[in-house]
Amino acid sequence: MLKIQSLNLDVSNGTDEVSILKNINIELEDNKFYALTGPNGGGKTSLARAIMGIYKATGGKIYLDDVDITDFTITERAKAGISYAFQNPPRFKGLKVKDLLKISSSGEEDTAYARLRAVGLCPQDYLDRECDASLSGGEIKRIELATVLSRPSRIVIYDEPEAGVDLWSFEKLLSLIKKYHLRGGITSIVITHHEKVISLADEIILMAEGEIKERGPREEMWDALKGDFKCRWQQNCGGDEDAVECYR
Numbered sequence: 001m002l003k004i005q006s007l008n009l010d011v012s013n014g015t016d017e018v019s020i021l022k023n024i025n026i027e028l029e030d031n032k033f034y035a036l037t038g039p040n041g042g043g044k045t046s047l048a049r050a051i052m053g054i055y056k057a058t059g060g061k062i063y064l065d066d067v068d069i070t071d072f073t074i075t076e077r078a079k080a081g082i083s084y085a086f087q088n089p090p091r092f093k094g095l096k097v098k099d100l101l102k103i104s105s106s107g108e109e110d111t112a113y114a115r116l117r118a119v120g121l122c123p124q125d126y127l128d129r130e131c132d133a134s135l136s137g138g139e140i141k142r143i144e145l146a147t148v149l150s151r152p153s154r155i156v157i158y159d160e161p162e163a164g165v166d167l168w169s170f171e172k173l174l175s176l177i178k179k180y181h182l183r184g185g186i187t188s189i190v191i192t193h194h195e196k197v198i199s200l201a202d203e204i205i206l207m208a209e210g211e212i213k214e215r216g217p218r219e220e221m222w223d224a225l226k227g228d229f230k231c232r233w234q235q236n237c238g239g240d241e242d243a244v245e246c247y248r
């Protein structure tokens with residue numbers, strides 16, 4: 001179980017300190033598939049980064065299976081079984097796809113290559129490509145997914161796996177994510193704006209303005225999401241309904 005207690009994250013925007021995660025309290029159970037959703041800028045990626053240790057929380061605690069991992073480095077968290085697939089995966093100039101797969105799969109080449117095939121990329125076309133800007137957005141997302149699915153994890157956070165992936169492949173990638181989850185002993189957290197992903201979740205967590213606004217079983221939360229959640233665009237425009245068209 002992943003337990004987050006009173007987690008806060010303040011960052012500097014150049015002139016002021018701004019609070020981007022505010023008193024996050026949440027417990028995420030083993031074997032559950034969570035959809036983390038909410039408006040742009042609501043804090044989803046920041047929460048994922050704080051769990052992975054990329055952002056150092058300003059306050060609060062994170063426990064994995066009752067072990068306090070708050071002061072763990074990114075590498076220590078990865079070793080403890082936390083994996084994060086970035087919203088915008090980093091590029092590594094000078095590193096080939098085969099090197100990246102090797103690092104992430106503890107040397108089990110066959111598994112890593114099979115994963116590359118599973119995400120729809122032909123190993124002979126990609127193994128010697130550099131993980132740099134020459135790879136398209138969808139290609140780098142798939143390669144990253146292959147690396148995440150190649151290693152054993154306890155907690156996997158996928159940050160908008162749908163981003164940049166074509167319509168024809170998306171359902172296939174989603175079923176891979178679900179299949180990996182069903183191996184057991186894994187907590188999957190999928191950050192998403194996609195209805196199809198949400199429809200697969202056991203629970204939906206709604207984040208906005210750096211806070212967890214609501215969470216609950218998918219069947220109950222879906223109505224709440226579509227219903228009375230305030231339009232952020234309208235709020236941003238001081239409630240002027242004529243100024244912008246509400247996205248709902």
Ligand SMILES: Nc1ncnc2c1ncn2[C@@H]1O[C@H](COP(=O)(O)OP(=O)(O)OP(=O)(O)O)[C@@H](O)[C@H]1O
Binds near residue numbers: 011043044087
């Ligand atoms: N390092 C940073 N410095 C300053 N502001 C930041 C930093 N990281 C995040 N923010 C701000 O914190 C807020 C939350 O950002 P975050 O990326 O977590 O949102 P999100 O919910 O993932 O949004 P999206 O759905 O667009 O991906 C945003 O207003 C963002 O500009």
Ligand SMILES: [Mg+2]
Binds near residue numbers: 044045046087159
């Ligand atoms: Mg994000």
